[in-house]
Amino acid sequence: MRSTYLLSACLTxxxxxxxxxxxxxxxxxxxxxxxxxxxxKDVGGYPxxxxxxPPMKPTGSMNxxxxxxxxxxxxxxxxxIVWSFYDAAVRSFNGTSFTTLGLPNTxxxxxxxxxxxxxxxxxxxxxxxxxxxxxxxxxxxxFPFDSSDPAAFLALVTLIEVASMxxxxxxxxxxxxxxxxxxxxxxxxxxxxxxxxxLLDVWDASPFSGPSDTVFPxxxxxxxxxxxxxxxxxxxxxxxIFPNPSQNLPKVGVAAGTETVAVGATVLLNFTEPDNxxxxxxxxxxxAVFYHAIEIVSLPVxxxxxxxxxxxxxxxxxxxxxxxxxxxxxxxxxxxTLYSVVAGPVIFLQQxxxxxxxxx
Numbered sequence: 001m002r003s004t005y006l007l008s009a010c011l012t013x014x015x016x017x018x019x020x021x022x023x024x025x026x027x028x029x030x031x032x033x034x035x036x037x038x039x040x041k042d043v044g045g046y047p048x049x050x051x052x053x054p055p056m057k058p059t060g061s062m063n064x065x066x067x068x069x070x071x072x073x074x075x076x077x078x079x080x081i082v083w084s085f086y087d088a089a090v091r092s093f094n095g096t097s098f099t100t101l102g103l104p105n106t107x108x109x110x111x112x113x114x115x116x117x118x119x120x121x122x123x124x125x126x127x128x129x130x131x132x133x134x135x136x137x138x139x140x141x142x143f144p145f146d147s148s149d150p151a152a153f154l155a156l157v158t159l160i161e162v163a164s165m166x167x168x169x170x171x172x173x174x175x176x177x178x179x180x181x182x183x184x185x186x187x188x189x190x191x192x193x194x195x196x197x198x199l200l201d202v203w204d205a206s207p208f209s210g211p212s213d214t215v216f217p218x219x220x221x222x223x224x225x226x227x228x229x230x231x232x233x234x235x236x237x238x239x240x241i242f243p244n245p246s247q248n249l250p251k252v253g254v255a256a257g258t259e260t261v262a263v264g265a266t267v268l269l270n271f272t273e274p275d276n277x278x279x280x281x282x283x284x285x286x287x288a289v290f291y292h293a294i295e296i297v298s299l300p301v302x303x304x305x306x307x308x309x310x311x312x313x314x315x316x317x318x319x320x321x322x323x324x325x326x327x328x329x330x331x332x333x334x335x336x337t338l339y340s341v342v343a344g345p346v347i348f349l350q351q352x353x354x355x356x357x358x359x360x
Contacts, residue, residue, distance in 0.1 A: 068177045069133045070244055074223055076125040077136040077242040078167065081226050083122055084141050085160055086115035092147040101151060104201055114194050121187055128183065136242065140234035154202050158349060159359040161195040162324050163222055166347075170219025203352045209323030212293040216326050218338055221249065221345050247338070250278045252329070252346040253360050255310055261348040261356040263292075263325065264317035268310040271343065278329065278343045280306060286342065289335040291326040292319040298333040321350050 065073070090112050098107035129135050145152040168188040172181050196207040216222060223243035228251075235242070254261065255268035271277050280286060280303035287298045297316045315325055328335055328344035335341050349356045 065133055065240070066130070068128075068175060068180055069130050070240075071171055071175055071177075071180060072125050072128045073134065073136055073240055074220065074243045075168075075171065076122065076129070077239070078164075078223050078226055079118060079121050079125055080136065080138040081141060081229050082160060082164060083115065083118040084138060085143055085156070085229070086111060086118055088141075088143055089145075089150075089153050090115050092145070093150050093153070097147075097150040101154075107201065110197055110201065114197075117190055117194070121190075124183065124187065128180070134238055134240055136239045137236045139236070139239070140231040141229045142231050143229055154198070155355050155358055157198050157202070158195065158352070158355060159347065161191055161198060162347065162349065163226060164191045165195065165213055166216050166324070166326065167219040167222040169213065170216050170222065173215070173217060174219060199351065205352050206322075209351070210293050210320050214291055214324050214326055215294050216291050216345065218328075218335075218341065218345075220244075220246065221328070221341065222326075224249065225251070225345065225347070247341070248276065249341060250276050250343040252327070252344045254346075254357060258357050260353065261315065261325075261360070262350060262353050263315050263319045263321050266312060266314040268312055269329075269346075270310070277307075280304075280342075281331075284331065287330050287333050287335070288313040289328050289330050289333075289341075290316050290319070292316070292323070295319065296334055298330075298335075301329065315348060321353065323351065324349055 090108075093108060093111075095105060095108040099105050126135055143153075143156070145156065165188055168184050168191065172184045172188070175181060175184075192213075199205045199207045220243040224246055227242065230242075251272045253270045253272045255270050258267050261267060282304060284303075286301050286303050288301050290297045290299070295318075297318070299313065299316070301311055301313060303311060311329075313327065315327075319325055325348040326345050327348065328341045328346075330340045331342055332340040346360060349359055
């Protein structure tokens, strides 16, 4: 009953947002929190979170960035997004915001706990960046919820945590540094606990994603998806590009009116950035490459009639309806190399299934 009520509330809020309730622009330094429809709101100075270190400037001589430092820089920049997301929620809501949705009276405290866990991750990632190497500072962020719609925030929690687990898994594959692998595994365990809490307490859903979470080999492409929350031009000039390196691939969504992205569903793709559209060579075969758990399935797609006709893909029915399915478009079967990917990725959330189309 609880999950049914919450899903209904969530879908109502996400699909039929009032024009007077625009998303929140969030500055994690606490300088401004802006509603798009109203004046800036002063929210004070640097957030007072018990584990949160202040942004640090490079010290010593500026060294050439190593692969391991680049990994930590990418993670730190991503973690600023995740921490700011939860901190915005802690500042926007209170206990009643969630109990009115029929959720346990511990929900707000759990969100606060997660915010403080993410603050600890900031501290960990900062501590791993070598002296003399830039430590990315926070940007300003635009999250599609405000104090009137806690259900929209809760829908995004699942996407944020799934994305976190996916890029951490990918970075673990990518690095050869044993210390980094150990830290990533430990942090990934905590992110998993966050997602399990959300599935159990918020959505009253199974916490299990099958025998393995989804493994995706190109973590920077997942990190690039989180750039959707960064306000363009808001990052400090000294920050390195995020992610580094970035392919700036065309972003992929689904056509308006799509009802489900569950396994077995056929969906029409929508490339969401007018100024960053894919380029398909005439007569060349392209593939939709799907990742679920440790499985990879490639299906040919027809691109010769695009953009006059939308590209159609069918999410493989042999996958279990658990966790997430990740898809990219590639110019080679199986997307065997980073640069074989020509668009995406897109994350098809499988549980709770009703949220799948709402968080793309």
